Amino acid sequence: MTGKPTILVVDDEISNIEILGAILDKDYEVCFALSGAQALEVAGHVRPDLILLDIVMPGLDGYQTCLLLKESPGLSDLPVIFTTALDASESEVRGLSLGAVDYVTKPFQPVVLRQRIGNHIRLKQQRDQLASLAMTDPLTGLANRRGLESRLQAELDRLARTDGKLSVIMLDIDCFKTFNDSHGHPAGDRCLKMVGRALEGAVQRAGDLCARYGGEEFACILPGVGHGGAMHLGETIRAGIEALAIPHASSAAGAVVTASLGVASGNCASRLPAEEWILAADRMLYRSKHLGRNRVTGQHLGGSATCLPQAWPQPMQSQAML
Structure with a gap:
């Protein structure tokens, strides 16, 4: 364990996974899934800090995968950023309406992508800290x-x-x-x-x-x-x-x-x-x-x-x- 935040990259194209891995592996632990179904399985085991989710995939597409993530009690709080070559505003609105926190288009701009991911990781860490405090007894330090x-x-x-x-x-x-x-x-x-x-x-x-x-x-x-x-x-x-x-x-x-x-x-x-x-x-x-x-x-x-x-x-x- 390195102590780095973990990012799950979901994409059916190996080349996209390799690109994202190269952009992110200095600051994050990166794991991947090649399909929506595999993403749900990996997310359940790994509990990543953030998911980069492609929209256009065979089988479960990104929208369906995001919906299933948000309906899962153990995974619903994981931030999802859609990654796609689609640039239509309707696609972005649909993704955000399903609970995604952001939307980035391909080809990736490494500096912008790292900044957006960093912002959402920090927000999640703050939420996790507040949630932990809400479930901790202040006198003993045990759970409440x-x-x-x-x-x-x-x-x-x-x-x-x-x-x-x-x-x-x-x-x-x-x-x-x-x-x-x-x-x-x-x-x-x-x-x-x-x-x-x-x-x-x-x-x-x-x-x-x-x-x-x-x-x-x-x-x-x-x-x-x-x-x-x-x-x-x-x-x-x-x-x-x-x-x-x-x-x-x-x-x-x-x-x-x-x-x-x-x-x-x-x-x-x-x-x-x-x-x-x-x-x-x-x-x-x-x-x-x-x-x-x-x-x-x-x-x-x-x-x-x-x-x-x-x-x-x-x-x-x-x-x-x-």
């Missing part, structure tokens, strides 16, 4: 509730195609109101930051997401993780928070800050709504609190049926393995 819900829906859509596994963990700091009352809100903020760092330290896979769901409640999304793995990770998180040894004399769960966790796991082909996964994990979280706090309780979601809850820590012989 909006970011978690957006990511959860995207993962459910992706994993539903292959009936993939997914787990959601909800976490609540035990007796946090009394902690704030006893130690003050600045200490409460420091506690939340430490818990957030402990959460990130335990959840280490690149595809997982940690979030501050609200107040003293945190959450994790674990794509591809089954019930057993999520329960083990939940116990690692629980033990890690307890090991922070943050004094909490007014807690009903112990002398230090602890957390109660709920786990919901299942396969995604059932297409349960995202809110059902959150609610299931939240129910398990409150069961953990009911059982005495500072523990992990989990449930495997099997379509319309659910298995009996399992809770840790408890004696091994009483665990109902799912």
